[in-house]
Amino acid sequence: MGQYFDNEKLPSKISSYSCFIRGKKFTFYTDIGVFSRNGLDFGTRLLLENINLDTIGNDILDIGCGYGPVGVFISSYGYHVDMCDVNRRALHLACKNLSVNNTCANVFYSNIYDNINCKYSCIITNPPIRAGKDVVNSIIFGSYDKLINNGFLYIVIKKDMGGKSIILKLKDKFNDVNIIAKKSGYMVICCKK
Numbered sequence: 313m314g315q316y317f318d319n320e321k322l323p324s325k326i327s328s329y330s331c332f333i334r335g336k337k338f339t340f341y342t343d344i345g346v347f348s349r350n351g352l353d354f355g356t357r358l359l360l361e362n363i364n365l366d367t368i369g370n371d372i373l374d375i376g377c378g379y380g381p382v383g384v385f386i387s388s389y390g391y392h393v394d395m396c397d398v399n400r401r402a403l404h405l406a407c408k409n410l411s412v413n414n415t416c417a418n419v420f421y422s423n424i425y426d427n428i429n430c431k432y433s434c435i436i437t438n439p440p441i442r443a444g445k446d447v448v449n450s451i452i453f454g455s456y457d458k459l460i461n462n463g464f465l466y467i468v469i470k471k472d473m474g475g476k477s478i479i480l481k482l483k484d485k486f487n488d489v490n491i492i493a494k495k496s497g498y499m500v501i502c503c504k505k
């Protein structure tokens with residue numbers, strides 16, 4: 313759970329790794345107390361490999377950005393990206409990771425959508441399952457009001473972590489809900505408002 317709290321007081325052991333995502337090379341700095349510090353998360357990779365980059369529009373929100381793999385990847389294509397999280401250490405790393413990958417985005421603190429005052433053409437999240445259902449549901453279902461009409465929500469989630477019931481609830485809210493990728497128990501869901 314440590315990764316979801318204000319963890320400025322944890323010991324620090326910054327390390328980095330490099331990886332290819334859709335043929336592009338990225339380097340990410342990580343630290344103790346942030347999500348998936350030893351390498352790109354399997355679910356995050358599945359998510360990034362399956363986003364349709366031609367249809368997401370130009371105003372993207374990466375909510376629960378962690379040290380930034382989603383926002384760094386998406387902003388590398390020139391899109392306008394906002395990245396937010398409650399983990400201040402992760403936010404510092406996200407800024408560093410934008411810079412080392414020669415891209416830019418807005419990085420800021422926000423508990424769920426508390427500091428989000430605009431609407432996006434696409435919201436992307438690998439939600440913080442360990443933060444509990446209330447936070448996950450608020451991020452997933454709260455996205456609707458933060459999307460423009462015809463905007464997209466992309467989520468990666470494990471099937472056995474409530475994925476099926478989330479899909480049913482998403483179908484009540486969104487016009488179009490599709491599982492666009494499935495691998496090793498993870499699924500990527502794309503919803504159109």
Ligand SMILES: C[S@@+](CC[C@H](N)C(=O)[O-])C[C@H]1O[C@@H](n2cnc3c(N)ncnc32)[C@H](O)[C@@H]1O
Nearest residue numbers: 347356376377378397398399423424438440443
């Ligand atoms: C599963 S991690 C994904 C991190 C990153 N997007 C990635 O794919 O590597 C979920 C992130 O959500 C953040 N988080 C937890 N509770 C949150 C909240 N209430 N509001 C916003 N972000 C939150 C965590 O700090 C964590 O960085």
